[in-house]
Amino acid sequence: MSASPRRTTLSELKSSERFERPAVREAYELTRLRFELAETVRLRREELGWSQAELGRRADMPQSSVARFEHGGTQPTLTTLERLAEALGLVLHVRMEEPGAREHDLSPA
Numbered sequence: 001m002s003a004s005p006r007r008t009t010l011s012e013l014k015s016s017e018r019f020e021r022p023a024v025r026e027a028y029e030l031t032r033l034r035f036e037l038a039e040t041v042r043l044r045r046e047e048l049g050w051s052q053a054e055l056g057r058r059a060d061m062p063q064s065s066v067a068r069f070e071h072g073g074t075q076p077t078l079t080t081l082e083r084l085a086e087a088l089g090l091v092l093h094v095r096m097e098e099p100g101a102r103e104h105d106l107s108p109a
Contacts, residue, residue: 009039034072037081042070044088059087 008016018024028035045055045066052070053063060083068074069084076084078094085092 007042031072034075037076038070038072040090041066041084041088044090045070048088055084055087059083 013019013028019028041055045052050058051063052066056063056066059066061080065074065080066084069076069080074080078092081092
């Protein structure tokens with residue numbers, strides 16, 4: 001069985017030549033928050049050494065839902081985000097700020 005292809009991280013995407021194309025930048029802006037949340041969850045899960053199935057068990061959700069979330073394929077509810085954060089030992093903070101007030105930091109502490 002061959003290994004899965006390595007996923008591109010947010011920082012790698014932002015520093016790539018692809019990101020300079022207007023269509024890529026526009027698509028990124030439309031999905032930025034989902035991408036950052038998914039990356040945060042995936043990185044934390046991997047840091048803990050858990051499979052998607054283990055995170056799903058701890059968050060009381062199917063592995064397939066964890067996979068869809070990590071691939072940015074869902075528009076998560078606050079309830080889902082809270083369950084994932086709690087299972088991962090993280091705290092979910094939701095803020096509304098004026099544009100440019102401060103950079104978003106969704107990474108685990």
